[in-house]
Amino acid sequence: GIRDIGVTGVQTCALPIYNGSVFTFGDNTEGQLGRQIANNDPNPTRLLNIGIIKIACGANHSMMINQDGRVFGFGDNNNGQTGVNRNIALFGANLVGYENNSNPLVAPRPVDPLPIKGTGENRIDNEKNIYGKIIDIACGLNHTMILNNKGEVYTFGSNNNGKLGYNFNGIAVNFTVGNNPLPLDQKLYEYIIGINPPPVGGLNFFANNNISQPLPITDTLKDYNDNNYKKIKSIACGANHSMIITEAGEVFSFGDYNNNNGKLGLGNLGANVKSPQRIIGTGYSEYRSEEHT
Numbered sequence: 001g002i003r004d005i006g007v008t009g010v011q012t013c014a015l016p017i018y019n020g021s022v023f024t025f026g027d028n029t030e031g032q033l034g035r036q037i038a039n040n041d042p043n044p045t046r047l048l049n050i051g052i053i054k055i056a057c058g059a060n061h062s063m064m065i066n067q068d069g070r071v072f073g074f075g076d077n078n079n080g081q082t083g084v085n086r087n088i089a090l091f092g093a094n095l096v097g098y099e100n101n102s103n104p105l106v107a108p109r110p111v112d113p114l115p116i117k118g119t120g121e122n123r124i125d126n127e128k129n130i131y132g133k134i135i136d137i138a139c140g141l142n143h144t145m146i147l148n149n150k151g152e153v154y155t156f157g158s159n160n161n162g163k164l165g166y167n168f169n170g171i172a173v174n175f176t177v178g179n180n181p182l183p184l185d186q187k188l189y190e191y192i193i194g195i196n197p198p199p200v201g202g203l204n205f206f207a208n209n210n211i212s213q214p215l216p217i218t219d220t221l222k223d224y225n226d227n228n229y230k231k232i233k234s235i236a237c238g239a240n241h242s243m244i245i246t247e248a249g250e251v252f253s254f255g256d257y258n259n260n261n262g263k264l265g266l267g268n269l270g271a272n273v274k275s276p277q278r279i280i281g282t283g284y285s286e287y288r289s290e291e292h293t
Contacts, residue, residue: 002018003016005017006057016044017052019049020067021052024044024045029060031076047113050072052066054135058081058143060076065134065136066120071131072113072114072115074112080156081139082116084117119134119146121133131154134148140240140242141239143159145242152222152232153165153244154215154216159211160240161241161256162256163242166275220232232244240255242255249284253266255272257272266279
């Protein structure tokens, strides 16, 4: 029977799963059905069977996870929300400049499902599976979050409103060893530099407030040397905000505060939230000591 389904509220793109197969239908103007067709298709049509177990849809992009925990993306990639392109060679493979994996005929829109390099339980070719086995995925308007089996969260796409969970200044940043281009999150800077020291002269990254490959919310990294480690068990995305739940039942939110409409659960705010902030009253210890619902 049907195992999972993904639907976007902006344009219909549902992907039911049957025995590892994915069927898509709806609007395909941005390639979000994963098929080489023009415009709309009201009839569910099967994609290649690659053992898909979970799916998610953004406004105009779609994401899938297979049995190995490898992630595939397709559709609109103008903000890097499919995660299939990259700026930094985090995998131990050579990378000169910007790697564009979008379909060249309809760039920047990968029409066929493309893998995010570095995801999956098993190594493929010469890739280093730095992201591990992905077990959950969530899509917003133009951003995506993935969760691996160690409870670590990685985000990519548009960082407008801070919805990726880390701070940078929205212009091209030049990385050089020992030179953190503030206001980039120091821990994220150390993570990138530690895995792949930049070449002489640095490496430009973070242009236009977009991230085109998964980068971590560093407090969720299991092996990161930090006392603030939080193992995450669930993730969710709104159009322009994100939420994560720890194994202790704590809920953290970040992103667009939207004139204090309350969707972040953080009280009255005067600005967007660019890093995960705990919603007061969440967490098992607080439920035992406080009266909350």
